Amino acid sequence: MVLIDEPGMREKISNFLFFAGLALVLYLIVNVVHLIWYIADPEGFWGFAYFTELLRVGFLVVVIFLFALFLIFVFFGMLISSFKNGFKRADFFKLLGMLACVLIMPFVNYLYSNGISLYITKKLADKYEYLERTENLVNRGEILEACKYAEKAFNKEVNRTPISSFFFLSKLYSNTRFDKAQRLTTRYGAFISYAHCLKNSGSSGQAEELYKQAITLSNSDLLQEQKASFLSFPLLALAELNLQKGEYYKAEQYFEELEELHEGLAVDDIYYQINGRMLFSDRALRVGDFSKSARINMETLRMYENSGLNTDSRYYLGLLLVAALTEMHMNRFESVHDL
Numbered sequence: 583m584v585l586i587d588e589p590g591m592r593e594k595i596s597n598f599l600f601f602a603g604l605a606l607v608l609y610l611i612v613n614v615v616h617l618i619w620y621i622a623d624p625e626g627f628w629g630f631a632y633f634t635e636l637l638r639v640g641f642l643v644v645v646i647f648l649f650a651l652f653l654i655f656v657f658f659g660m661l662i663s664s665f666k667n668g669f670k671r672a673d674f675f676k677l678l679g680m681l682a683c684v685l686i687m688p689f690v691n692y693l694y695s696n697g698i699s700l701y702i703t704k705k706l707a708d709k710y711e712y713l714e715r716t717e718n719l720v721n722r723g724e725i726l727e728a729c730k731y732a733e734k735a736f737n738k739e740v741n742r743t744p745i746s747s748f749f750f751l752s753k754l755y756s757n758t759r760f761d762k763a764q765r766l767t768t769r770y771g772a773f774i775s776y777a778h779c780l781k782n783s784g785s786s787g788q789a790e791e792l793y794k795q796a797i798t799l800s801n802s803d804l805l806q807e808q809k810a811s812f813l814s815f816p817l818l819a820l821a822e823l824n825l826q827k828g829e830y831y832k833a834e835q836y837f838e839e840l841e842e843l844h845e846g847l848a849v850d851d852i853y854y855q856i857n858g859r860m861l862f863s864d865r866a867l868r869v870g871d872f873s874k875s876a877r878i879n880m881e882t883l884r885m886y887e888n889s890g891l892n893t894d895s896r897y898y899l900g901l902l903l904v905a906a907l908t909e910m911h912m913n914r915f916e917s918v919h920d921l
Contacts, residue, residue: 614640617751709767712775729779736776739769763804770799774815786823793819810843814851818858837862852889856882876908
């Protein structure tokens, strides 16, 4: 008969449970880090700074959660013990107060010391983020670099691979409606940025196709609340492209679609819309349609005023002068007086 070394077996079981628990903790940590990396999607120095800030927040939440879990077990253990050995109300409220204090104070302290930093470094999906960076490079004369950057961002979005089930937290988060909308917004931004660069480099055919794809993305159910804002830029770009190619009828069609979205535009869209509208105002002047030009100029001026932008700027003064001049040309002196 073989005797089992019970102390040795207990030690093996204890070691197994320890290493299994350690592996589980490491697995959870890896998942948390991957989730934070997925959310931050860092790019460049500030992107990495945002990632590290989120990482700090993430680990703080994990530590508080684990500590809270520990205290809950202690709490219920003490509660059971109290029922067995006699219930003491003072001990109960003491433990309850300690639990609340431990949970609330670290969080309040963190927000107090890091709240401003967290606010400054936070990153929400911005549909014009890629476009603004591309435009900055183009404005500096670095067109090749701008196109490389835009193409890289475009390829990154097009070639995104599904998240492995190993990273279950990221997988779960990626299936939320919120994240799907965020990813769609980022994809939209990459499309219009690359299309904008292609348009500036003379590849109008490819640019037109990408703008049309951006319109398709804008019509997604996930973006319905901001549909007008998302549709505005590609519609304007397509109108400009067709205007440049001399296809005036198609350009006017896109412009008419754009005008229907006037009420749903966001502040971020205003400058792009104004610049595009000025092209159509100029086009109307060139063909002798002064009435249409005057109407567009007045609508553009009102759009700027209603957006809450700075009315003391030179930009606003320029819009005011253009509107006044076209109104004077139409002999609408009362309208000029109101301006």
